[in-house]
Amino acid sequence: MMNKKHITDLLPEYLDGILTKSQIKNIETHLKDCDSCKEELRQFQVLHTAFDSEKEVLPSEKLKSNFYEALELEKQKNPKVVVMDSQPQARKNAWMPNLLKLAASIALLIGGFALGKYQQEQKMNLEIATLQNESLGIKQMAMLSLMENKSASKRIQGVNYIDEFSAPDEAIVKALADRMLHDENANVRLSAVEALEKFTTSETVKKALIISLKTEKDPGIQIAVIQTLVKIQEKKAVAPMQELLEQEDTQPYVKKHIKTVLPSII
Amino acid sequence: MFLEEQTDEKLMAEVAKGDLDLLKVLFERHHVHVFNFLLKMSKDKMLSEDITQDVFYKVMKYRTSYNNGKFVSWIFTIARNSLKSHYTRSAEKHQDLDTVIHFEHDEIEEKNEEHTHLHKALSKLETADRELLILNRFQEIKYAELAEIMGSTPGAIKTRVSRALKKLKTIYFENI
Numbered sequence: 001m002m003n004k005k006h007i008t009d010l011l012p013e014y015l016d017g018i019l020t021k022s023q024i025k026n027i028e029t030h031l032k033d034c035d036s037c038k039e040e041l042r043q044f045q046v047l048h049t050a051f052d053s054e055k056e057v058l059p060s061e062k063l064k065s066n067f068y069e070a071l072e073l074e075k076q077k078n079p080k081v082v083v084m085d086s087q088p089q090a091r092k093n094a095w096m097p098n099l100l101k102l103a104a105s106i107a108l109l110i111g112g113f114a115l116g117k118y119q120q121e122q123k124m125n126l127e128i129a130t131l132q133n134e135s136l137g138i139k140q141m142a143m144l145s146l147m148e149n150k151s152a153s154k155r156i157q158g159v160n161y162i163d164e165f166s167a168p169d170e171a172i173v174k175a176l177a178d179r180m181l182h183d184e185n186a187n188v189r190l191s192a193v194e195a196l197e198k199f200t201t202s203e204t205v206k207k208a209l210i211i212s213l214k215t216e217k218d219p220g221i222q223i224a225v226i227q228t229l230v231k232i233q234e235k236k237a238v239a240p241m242q243e244l245l246e247q248e249d250t251q252p253y254v255k256k257h258i259k260t261v262l263p264s265i266i
Numbered sequence: 267m268f269l270e271e272q273t274d275e276k277l278m279a280e281v282a283k284g285d286l287d288l289l290k291v292l293f294e295r296h297h298v299h300v301f302n303f304l305l306k307m308s309k310d311k312m313l314s315e316d317i318t319q320d321v322f323y324k325v326m327k328y329r330t331s332y333n334n335g336k337f338v339s340w341i342f343t344i345a346r347n348s349l350k351s352h353y354t355r356s357a358e359k360h361q362d363l364d365t366v367i368h369f370e371h372d373e374i375e376e377k378n379e380e381h382t383h384l385h386k387a388l389s390k391l392e393t394a395d396r397e398l399l400i401l402n403r404f405q406e407i408k409y410a411e412l413a414e415i416m417g418s419t420p421g422a423i424k425t426r427v428s429r430a431l432k433k434l435k436t437i438y439f440e441n442i
Contacts, residue, residue: 012431047435050384051403059301059315067293067322074326075286098330135285138272145271 007037011044139164144175152185159188162195173199177208186218193224200232213240219251226254230261238265274337282329289329292337293322299405300345306388306400307349317348324348338407339414346397346415387438395430402427 007030013019014027031037139161146158159179162168168176173196180192193212196205212225222244229237241258244250274295277288300321304314321344325332332340388396401407401415409420409427416423 008432009428012428043435043439044431047384047431047438050382050438054382054384054404056298056302057305057311058298059311059318063297063301063315063319064293066319067297068290070323071286071289071326078284078286135280135288138280138285138288142272 007031007034008040011037011041012048014041015044015048136165140169140172143172147175147179152183152188155179155183155185155188156191159191159195162198168199170204173202173204177204180208180212181215186221189216189218190221190224193221193228197228197231200228206232206234206236210234210236210240213237213244217249219254222251222254223257226257226261230265233265235265238262241265275334278325278329278332278337278340279334281325282332286326286329289322289326292325296338296341297322300341303342303345303400303405304349306385306404307397313352317345317352320348321345336411336414339411342401342405342407342411343415383438387434390437391430391434395426395433398423398427398430399434 007027010019010023010027014024019027031041143158143161143164146161147155149155149158159176162172162176165172176192176195180189180196183189183192193209196209199205200209209225209229213222213229216222216225226237226241229241241262245255245258272291274292277292281289281292297318301314301318304317305311308314308317321341324344325341388399391399398412398416401412402409407415409423412418412423412427413420418426
């Protein structure tokens with residue numbers, strides 16, 4: 001007979017599934033011959049289920065709105081200047097020295113303005129710009145990863161996040177184009193078309209829109225793409241539009257739409 | 267919100283540098299957990315909302331003192347401390363947190379019969395044990411993080427959780 005006490009200690013973790021294979025094997029062999037441990041296991045199981053079936057309570061919306069308000073206030077109190085302790089050792093310091101540093105940076109900033117120390121000012125601007133770039137980098141990463149999310153609504157969120165960028169770089173544009181052309185969900189594709197509308201000066205975007213015109217089957221998206229292409233007077237879109245007119249599976253109202261807009265582009 | 271794939275720690279480091287907007291992501295991720303922890307400890311919804319709010323205010327206010335440790339540990343440490351100081355403030359006559367919490371507990375429990383059997387059993391545990399189980403079982407905080415919160419080692423925490431769970435099991439089946 002094996003040591004029972006040893007086994008009962010491990011039962012909760014056994015149920016959590018965080019034991020090693022050999023531990024699991026030991027437990028299971030032991031359980032076969034030991035009724036008291038079986039009973040223990042049954043009891044732990046009941047407890048386990050009781051914990052799992054406990055519902056999470058949601059706090060009222062007020063909690064969130066209050067906190068967001070406080071956050072906005074804090075943001076106004078702390079313009080980007082606070083950020084300037086970019087030196088790594090500053091992070092280790094406690095609150096008070098940082099406060100002094102903050103005071104010092106503000107004093108410096110004001111001094112810079114007052115005395116018109118051009119150089120000083122420029123340096124600060126540079127630092128702020130670097131920091132803003134950093135956070136832009138993170139935003140970009142976030143946007144890209146959101147667009148890869150399994151859930152369609154998250155992907156739409158990712159796509160809509162484009163509003164944060166005034167001049168998105170090629171990676172983002174490509175990722176958006178990719179969503180527009182290949183996403184399985186029509187709503188995601190449509191959001192991507194809408195997001196790309198603002199960047200039609202990019203060759204990549206133009207090309208992608210034309211490809212979409214050839215491959216897209218959803219009439220709503222077809223119309224959005226057509227409108228965008230007409231708006232920018234993209235001549236290369238004419239041929240695929242004529243093809244759509246000839247294709248049998250094109251929805252009648254899409255054809256009608258093409259007929260109305262085609263003259264304005266030729 | 268965005269930034270779903272970023273770790274809490276990376277986000278908090280950015281917040282500490284001044285990107286306050288990222289705190290929204292951390293709020294979205296954790297406020298329900300913090301709130302539920304407080305609610306299970308205090309049984310008081312209003313109080314738990316107030317303290318949850320307070321916890322995130324503190325994170326915002328003291329962001330520069332974030333030490334790059336596990337964010338979950340940090341935030342639950344703040345939550346525990348806030349709850350504790352609430353009880354010490356509000357109960358001048360009760361020296362012991364344990365008695366205070368139990369006291370309020372029983373009071374509310376009598377009024378409210380809809381509590382689950384599990385909750386009744388939990389409320390019979392000592393505060394420390396109950397807290398450990400609530401954090402570990404409901405909020406799914408791992409031994410390593412619990413150790414940070416309690417200022418202990420993962421091994422010791424594991425033993426304490428296991429003992430607390432056994433005590434709970436006994437109570438649970440005694441009164442079923």
